[in-house]
Amino acid sequence: MSREGDVIARFYDRHPYPPPVDSLDEDAAAWRDGLRRRVEHARMWPSVPYRDDRAILIAGCGTSQAARYALRYPNARVVGIDVSPTSIRATRRLGERYGLTNLELHRMPIEEAGTLGPSFDHIVCTGVLHHLANPEVGLRTLRDALAPTGAIHLMVYASYGRFGVYLLQDYCRRLGVKPNPDDIGDLVATLRELPQGHPLSHLLRNTPDFAHDDALADALLNPRDRSYTVPEVLRLIEGADLRFGRWVRQAPYRPQCGAITEVPTVGASQRCPNPNSSPPSNSSGAP
Numbered sequence: 001m002s003r004e005g006d007v008i009a010r011f012y013d014r015h016p017y018p019p020p021v022d023s024l025d026e027d028a029a030a031w032r033d034g035l036r037r038r039v040e041h042a043r044m045w046p047s048v049p050y051r052d053d054r055a056i057l058i059a060g061c062g063t064s065q066a067a068r069y070a071l072r073y074p075n076a077r078v079v080g081i082d083v084s085p086t087s088i089r090a091t092r093r094l095g096e097r098y099g100l101t102n103l104e105l106h107r108m109p110i111e112e113a114g115t116l117g118p119s120f121d122h123i124v125c126t127g128v129l130h131h132l133a134n135p136e137v138g139l140r141t142l143r144d145a146l147a148p149t150g151a152i153h154l155m156v157y158a159s160y161g162r163f164g165v166y167l168l169q170d171y172c173r174r175l176g177v178k179p180n181p182d183d184i185g186d187l188v189a190t191l192r193e194l195p196q197g198h199p200l201s202h203l204l205r206n207t208p209d210f211a212h213d214d215a216l217a218d219a220l221l222n223p224r225d226r227s228y229t230v231p232e233v234l235r236l237i238e239g240a241d242l243r244f245g246r247w248v249r250q251a252p253y254r255p256q257c258g259a260i261t262e263v264p265t266v267g268a269s270q271r272c273p274n275p276n277s278s279p280p281s282n283s284s285g286a287p
């Protein structure tokens, strides 16, 4: 692993994301729900007959995502990779607790995913590529691990949606705020004082993530993250010789929907009634 990779691995070892959980009971039923499995299949392969025995790679699996996918697809081989040993250990504990014999875990950077072979039908990579020193190389490596008819579910940070996050990241850098308990405590106190109209206040009010210190560190004190506009995402995909399929959550891309309408610098004459308009979390989202 490169020294660059080590910076991120060390960060996520101290601040694993999502915060580790001992149990998936709260949403296990939703993850096991066969209808949701079919909906996901139809989204990824709209013109292909249903199958649930695909090989799935969870690239940058964090603390629970690979275990959730192994619950959802008991007939599939699910492989989780991550650079953070803490995250791999947390996932392994869940695997043992739920008897997930279809789950395989490796401490491995995405940049080395090619060694797993071009065998994956379904690759999930959410909240990860934007932390890589070179996201283009990361995505090309994932493409090489993808079977010819495979599909990738990708999530990268959105430049406009995270505008308030970047203001606060800049504030933290200028003041030298560090990801230790004292500094994070002071930061939480500062965030409580942000005025209602601050571009971050929508996320602070509506994203459960911000209630947890490690998640706050992930958003505001991460040693490396970048974000993408829609044209930049499309260029990233094309640059890896992949073809754009669809947005998983469509509503936030309509001008009257999504977190951006809460930012006072943008006039929003209509609010979108669609529940999809809540801000996407960093994680793989609702099951």
Ligand SMILES: C[S@@+](CC[C@H](N)C(=O)[O-])C[C@H]1O[C@@H](n2cnc3c(N)ncnc32)[C@H](O)[C@@H]1O
Residues within 6 Å of the ligand: 005, 008, 009, 012, 013, 017, 018, 059, 060, 061, 062, 063, 064, 065, 081, 082, 083, 084, 087, 108, 109, 110, 111, 125, 126, 127, 128, 131, 132, 218, 282, 283, 284
């Ligand atoms: C924000 S978390 C997202 C976790 C998970 N994908 C989810 O959505 O719940 C980012 C994860 O990517 C991992 N990561 C960062 N750079 C990586 C790399 N080059 N290779 C593999 N994992 C990486 C981190 O250790 C961390 O667990």
